[in-house]
Every structure is written in C-alpha cells, then in structure tokens.
Amino acid sequence: MARGRKFLAAGVHDTAMILSRNPYPPPNRFKAIASIAPAEVLTRPYPIQHSNNPKSSKKPKNLFRPTKIVYxxxxxxxxxxxxxxxxxxxxRMLLELDGQDARxxxxxxxxxxxxxxxxxxxxxxxxxxxxxxxxxxxxxxxxxxxxxxxxxxxxxxxxxxxxxxxxxxVGAYFGKTDLQVGMEMEAQTYNAWKKWASGQIAAIDSERNAAYANLLDDTEESEEVGVVP
Structure with missing residues (x-):
C-alpha cells in the first residue's frame, strides 16, 4: 500500500462479503455495492466543467470535489x-404537475x-x-x-x-389591506416602545434625584459637624 494513500473505499465490498458470512443479515447496501463497486484506481478523468466559457483551456482544480454548477x-x-x-x-407557486412543465x-x-x-x-x-x-x-x-x-x-x-x-x-366588503395591517402593527410596536422608554427615563430621573438628595444630606451633615459653637 502506498504511503499516504487510503484504500478503505475499495475494500467496502470485501468487508460486506465477510459480514454476510456471519449469522447477522447482510446490510441493505450489499447488492448496490456488488453491482456498482468503488473504483480501485487513483486516477480520475476531468469532470464536466459547468461554466459560461466551455472553450476555456484552463485545467480544472480539485478533481475529487464536485464542480460548481453554473447556469x-x-x-x-x-x-x-x-x-x-x-x-x-x-x-409564488412552486408546485409542478409532472416535473416537465418547462416543455x-x-x-x-x-x-x-x-x-x-x-x-x-x-x-x-x-x-x-x-x-x-x-x-x-x-x-x-x-x-x-x-x-x-x-x-x-x-x-x-x-x-x-x-x-x-x-x-x-354590488355590496362586497373587503377587510384591511396588507399596508393597513402593517401600519397598525408598526403603531402598536411604537407605542409599546414609547411606554418602555418613558419608564426608563422616569427610573433614571428618580435615581438621579435620589443621588442628588443624598449628596445634599451628606454636605449638610459635613457642615454641621464642622461648626464650632
């Protein structure tokens, strides 16, 4: 075996045959592997190039990776x-009748x-x-x-x-349009945000006023302690 090469895929069929001799039932893929066995060679032909320039002479890279399909x-x-x-x-309607609608x-x-x-x-x-x-x-x-x-x-x-x-x-009545429904949802979201923002501002003002009141109290206490009768 060549160094650095992996031949595990080539031995899948042999491994499946060994497993089939055991009392265990053969795997479901045994027939498929027997009819379409993995390749045992390391060479691979150039895959079909799906590109807008089929006449390009540039050799493809990454031969063992699927090529990008471009339409x-x-x-x-x-x-x-x-x-x-x-x-x-x-x-949009994505359902097709028989898969050959394009014809x-x-x-x-x-x-x-x-x-x-x-x-x-x-x-x-x-x-x-x-x-x-x-x-x-x-x-x-x-x-x-x-x-x-x-x-x-x-x-x-x-x-x-x-x-x-x-x-x-003739008397038909239509409900709200998509635009009207969207505008109402936007108005509801805005009112909810406005209420939340007002509460946040009130809480910040309350904390600021409390901090300012505590600062005044500390200042007054400091002045009283420093006064000599």
Missing part, C-alpha cells in the same frame, strides 16, 4: 431581483405562459431566449423583457382595481 439564468436572475427587490415579496413554455410568444403566474422568472427566461435565439445583447434583451413585464404588471393591477370597484358596487 446562464443565475446572473440574469440576480440582476433582475436586485433592480426589483419587491418582486420577491409576491407569493410547455414557448418564450418566443412573450412573457405570459400557460399555467405560469407572472413573476421575475418570466423576465429571466424571456431575456435568455432573446439572447440565445434572437442574438440580442444582454442589455437590449433585458430592456425588452423588462418593458413587456411592466406592461403586463400594469394591466394586471388595473384589472384588479376594476374588479374591486365592481365588487364594492
């Missing part, structure tokens, strides 16, 4: 949500896709399609997808406002 949408998604942080506060997407037709609610992901996929298919620059594709997103979001807000007005005309 072209990652940077586009980061830039969009940096410009539109409030879009992250909108609820029904046709980003050449626009941002709106069947079964997919309008979100920042629509902008990212639309921008990526414009860059890869239409060969547009990153900035031009972003501006085009962003403009389409603004138009659809504005239309969505107008439709919601009209629906609320029509519902109120």
């Amino acid at each position: 072209p949408e990652d940077r586009l998604r980061t830039e969009f949500y940096m410009d539109h942080p409030w879009e992250l506060a909108r609820p 029904w997407r046709r980003w050449g037709r626009g941002l709106m896709q069947p079964g997919m609610k309008l979100s920042g992901e629509n902008v990212v996929q639309r921008q990526l399609w414009l860059m890869q298919v239409k060969k547009m620059s990153k900035r031009a594709a972003y501006d085009k997808a962003r403009k389409e997103f603004y138009d659809l979001r504005q239309t969505e807000e107008i439709e919601n406002r009209i629906a609320i007005e029509e519902a109120r005309m």
Whole structure:
C-alpha cells in the first residue's frame, strides 16, 4: 500500500462479503455495492466543467470535489431581483404537475405562459431566449423583457382595481389591506416602545434625584459637624 494513500473505499465490498458470512443479515447496501463497486484506481478523468466559457483551456482544480454548477439564468436572475427587490415579496407557486412543465413554455410568444403566474422568472427566461435565439445583447434583451413585464404588471393591477370597484358596487366588503395591517402593527410596536422608554427615563430621573438628595444630606451633615459653637 502506498504511503499516504487510503484504500478503505475499495475494500467496502470485501468487508460486506465477510459480514454476510456471519449469522447477522447482510446490510441493505450489499447488492448496490456488488453491482456498482468503488473504483480501485487513483486516477480520475476531468469532470464536466459547468461554466459560461466551455472553450476555456484552463485545467480544472480539485478533481475529487464536485464542480460548481453554473447556469446562464443565475446572473440574469440576480440582476433582475436586485433592480426589483419587491418582486420577491409576491407569493409564488412552486408546485409542478409532472416535473416537465418547462416543455410547455414557448418564450418566443412573450412573457405570459400557460399555467405560469407572472413573476421575475418570466423576465429571466424571456431575456435568455432573446439572447440565445434572437442574438440580442444582454442589455437590449433585458430592456425588452423588462418593458413587456411592466406592461403586463400594469394591466394586471388595473384589472384588479376594476374588479374591486365592481365588487364594492354590488355590496362586497373587503377587510384591511396588507399596508393597513402593517401600519397598525408598526403603531402598536411604537407605542409599546414609547411606554418602555418613558419608564426608563422616569427610573433614571428618580435615581438621579435620589443621588442628588443624598449628596445634599451628606454636605449638610459635613457642615454641621464642622461648626464650632
């Protein structure tokens, strides 16, 4: 055995066979180890490099560590949500029907896709399609997808406002909005803090007044002791 090398993984199958000869039942992984045994060589081919520059001739490092998977949408998604942080506060549906929802997407037709609610992901996929298919620059594709997103979001807000007005005309009643609830919670927290702060100030003033009164008493006693009749 070479010095500094560890071959423990290569002997897993042999150890499992020895254990199987004992009266104890074989481990559950015995069949998997027998069919897919660990490699007994120390060489390892270069793993597939997931990067934006597949033509790079730079040799990979850390061959025995998993490579970092990078998708072209990652940077586009980061830039969009940096410009539109409030879009992250909108609820999203993460449930898929069969795990192949992406095959029904046709980003050449626009941002709106069947079964997919309008979100920042629509902008990212639309921008990526414009860059890869239409060969547009990153900035031009972003501006085009962003403009389409603004138009659809504005239309969505107008439709919601009209629906609320029509519902109120026939007697519907809506509770407090999220903004109103948040403002009330903020006011309650502020009043509680104001009450606590007033108590703290009163306690500090009381301690200061008591300390000042004790100082006056000590001064008067010192003067009385020093007076000669």
